[in-house]
Amino acid sequence: MTMTRTGKRATKEQRAAAEYLGSLDDSLARWVRSTGPIDAYDAHLPVAVGSPLEWLSFAVVSRQLSRASSLAIYGRLVARFGGTITAARVVSADEQALRDAGLSHQKARTIRALAERVDDGRLDTDELATMTDAEIHAGLVAVPGIGPSSAHRFMLHYLRRPDVFPSGDLAVRKAITALDHLDGVITPKAAERRSEPWQPYRSYATSYLWGYMWRAHEATEVRAPQRELADEGGHQSSSPSGS
Template sequence: MWFERPPGVPDWSEAESYLRRADPALGAVIDRVGPCTLAPRRDYFVVLCKAIFTQQISTAVATTLFGRFRDLFPNRRPTPARVIEVLGRADPAVLRGCGLSRQKTSYLADLAQHLADGRIPTRRLAGMDDEAVIEALVGVRGIGRWTAEMFLIFTLNRPDVFPVGDLGVVDGLRDVFNLPARPTPAEALALGERWRPYRSIATWYLWRRGSVPVAAPAVPVPDAVAGAPPCARRRRPRPAAAPGAAISPARPRAQK
């Protein structure tokens, strides 16, 4: 079944067509899932604040707690200057009610200060290359490479990011390539080479593969992986997940 692309979503059809040609196994996932719905966001600071809130807790709980935090600000809009002010004067009990431990409070304060003094140049981020964006973001306490890669994919919509430290990605590779074990980061990079320059889009489909019966790869496993035990040896296919299931990005336990 194919679906219409939602309004306001960038047209990723060129990337989808490229990935189908490059990898028929992933192409089957694309055809089943439908159009990629990645769309950019402009509220960089809010996105990064919420990324700190989601650490060590579920996304649903983080959304609730972050909503309470936003209630502390005019129009529910935290800005770097306002966050610095609120964190400096708020009752610790109020912050705890928002799910902010002392550690997360320090992370938010450091993030706000990085944006306030220009160490994270929000007006220039869109024009910076991927590694420069990552370097700027990981300078903040509590933000590691994984969070920076998610920012590149979901906020800036960079097309060729491949977060091999994400469990959803390596589990997706295991399924799509019918491997007996999760690939190592080096093996994952080798497997993803065929998806350049659209590895972000391929990653998005790996996260949403759950409702797709996965076949063995229709193209050979790269030599760099084919000779690397034990991951590249084929395994029996797993049963398909229940229809409608989807895989979300899997946060590492700790980034710093």
């Protein structure tokens, strides 16, 4: 996931997070200082969502699908419910209506289960602002098909909580592994411990880590054609520099 640098447009919180994380005696600090303030909450969503149910529904729809497929299915789903996904409309529809939009059986069940909990008050979206991160996380992962990753991303990107850390996220763990020069990918439990110095700005640390991995991915993409050209010329090398 790319980072949204804010530079001179940075809010007070964005500047405070960058200053704090950049001041640590920490492998992440150098990357933070070179990057500057960021918008930790920008999810770069390709659709407009007007409620927690719509945000979570798109997260479910887009899981393991291409952007084009996700947009097509979500568009049909929104159209099926008259332009807005509401708990009452989902609950009143049968599962086949969700399947007809292109959802798998499991995804249809998850969205319906979410809507049922919103509709009957077990997941009170009007109270989210006053709930703790732990309470929200527990309420979301209780829904079949909603895991810790979806719960963390919802709290980070939709609720804009500043201290969310998805310790199980592979990109986050790979970034920590690279920055700390570890021999193997850090475990979720160890990543959780590693994140402690980044409190109370772990959402920002997460976004910096995602940005670090995105930069590494871009660098790999740039180098790949150069390696291919070298191979075609008959010059094999074990590293991008040829050394």
